[in-house]
Amino acid sequence: DIVMTQGALPNPVPSGESVSITCRSSKSLLYSDGKTYLNWYLQRPGQSPQLLIYWMSTRASGVSDRFSGSGSGTDFTLKISGVEAEDVGVYYCQQGLEFPLTFGSGTKLEIK
Amino acid sequence: QVQLKESGPGLMQPSETLSLTCTVSGFSLTSNGVGWVRQPLGKGLVWMGTIWAGGSTNYNSAVQSRLSISRDTSKSQVFLKMNSLQPEDTGTYYCARHGGGPFAYWGQGTLVTVSS
Numbered sequence: 029d030i031v032m033t034q035g036a037l038p039n040p041v042p043s044g045e046s047v048s049i050t051c052r053s054s055k056s057l058l059y060s061d062g063k064t065y066l067n068w069y070l071q072r073p074g075q076s077p078q079l080l081i082y083w084m085s086t087r088a089s090g091v092s093d094r095f096s097g098s099g100s101g102t103d104f105t106l107k108i109s110g111v112e113a114e115d116v117g118v119y120y121c122q123q124g125l126e127f128p129l130t131f132g133s134g135t136k137l138e139i140k
Numbered sequence: 141q142v143q144l145k146e147s148g149p150g151l152m153q154p155s156e157t158l159s160l161t162c163t164v165s166g167f168s169l170t171s172n173g174v175g176w177v178r179q180p181l182g183k184g185l186v187w188m189g190t191i192w193a194g195g196s197t198n199y200n201s202a203v204q205s206r207l208s209i210s211r212d213t214s215k216s217q218v219f220l221k222m223n224s225l226q227p228e229d230t231g232t233y234y235c236a237r238h239g240g241g242p243f244a245y246w247g248q249g250t251l252v253t254v255s256s
Contacts, residue, residue, distance in 0.1 A: 065241075067241075067242040067243075069185075069243070071185075076234060076246040076247065076248055076249055077177075077185065077234070077243070077246055078246065079242050079243060079244050079245075082241055082242040082244075083241070088242075088244065120184065120185055122185070122242070122243075124241060124242060127198050127200075128187055128200040128201060128202070129175075129187040129190075129200075130187065131184055131185040131186070131187070132184070133184045134184050134185075
């Protein structure tokens with residue numbers, strides 16, 4: 029199975045500051061079609077997860093341009109430019125390259 | 141708009157069989173897959189399986205021997221059945237639209253507690 033490892037944040041983060049959430053996969057997620065099968069989700073407290081970024085760097089419909097995704101085949105970053113109160117929650121990365129699909133353990137964001 | 145809604149019993153006993161239904165609207169099951177994702181209380185997300193637009197399925201090997209996912213396209217419903225429940229199967233079960241890429245839309249989730 030592909031293991032997804034996420035980093036932690038130095039919570040709480042001051043409002044307006046920019047943060048980067050890291051995720052590493054145990055296998056390259058770059059496929060022969062040129063796409064990197066790495067997705068990012070945000071789960072706000074008490075809510076279902078919502079898709080933020082897919083194919084490593086494509087923002088989902090309706091997602092603020094404060095969110096951006098980047099990376100290589102195995103190391104990925106979700107950047108939030110200027111955190112706001114609504115960004116509080118747990119961020120998950122997920123690989124979509126092969127079965128079983130796997131998620132990282134989550135990175136919690138708290139705002140001060 | 142795209143909506144998914146899970147339903148099922150909230151409380152189960154060990155060794156029983158869980159049956160959950162995901163009712164979708166705003167899209168066709170013959171054009172989109174639907175996956176099931178479990179979240180133990182206070183923990184992370186675990187993919188359980190997906191039924192694809194063509195009706196084929198893929199399962200997480202960790203639960204494959206106990207899990208079955210099926211659908212009724214005429215009713216826009218996807219079903220999860222998992223037997224031999226144990227307390228560690230307790231958690232929130234989500235269905236999500238799965239087009240072969242990300243889980244783009246999620247249901248609200250349904251909490252299942254396995255306890256005697």
